Amino acid sequence: MPMPSTGLFNIKSSDVASIDLDNEVRVSAMTAECLSCGSTTGVEAGKGLESLPGGVVITCCECGSRQAVSSSLFSGATSRS
Numbered sequence: 309m310p311m312p313s314t315g316l317f318n319i320k321s322s323d324v325a326s327i328d329l330d331n332e333v334r335v336s337a338m339t340a341e342c343l344s345c346g347s348t349t350g351v352e353a354g355k356g357l358e359s360l361p362g363g364v365v366i367t368c369c370e371c372g373s374r375q376a377v378s379s380s381l382f383s384g385a386t387s388r389s
């Protein structure tokens with residue numbers, strides 16, 4: 309399965325805790341490649357990763373690029389066991 313790209317970040321791996329029935333995703337940690345500065349950044353809840361209704365916001369720890377990511381990207385990610 310292709311890794312989801314959000315435009316600013318290529319998500320390498322994500323640690324999805326749960327997705328609620330209303331599609332609110334809870335991601336505890338994620339590794340993403342920042343396409344702005346080329347670094348791979350690891351984020352976790354409260355540290356570069358903010359949960360929002362319907363998605364999360366990733367902040368690159370190197371260059372500060374931020375992007376909201378829809379929780380729909382993770383619906384596929386959780387189907388892997």
Ligand SMILES: [Zn+2]
Nearest residue numbers: 342345368371
């Ligand atoms: Zn960056």
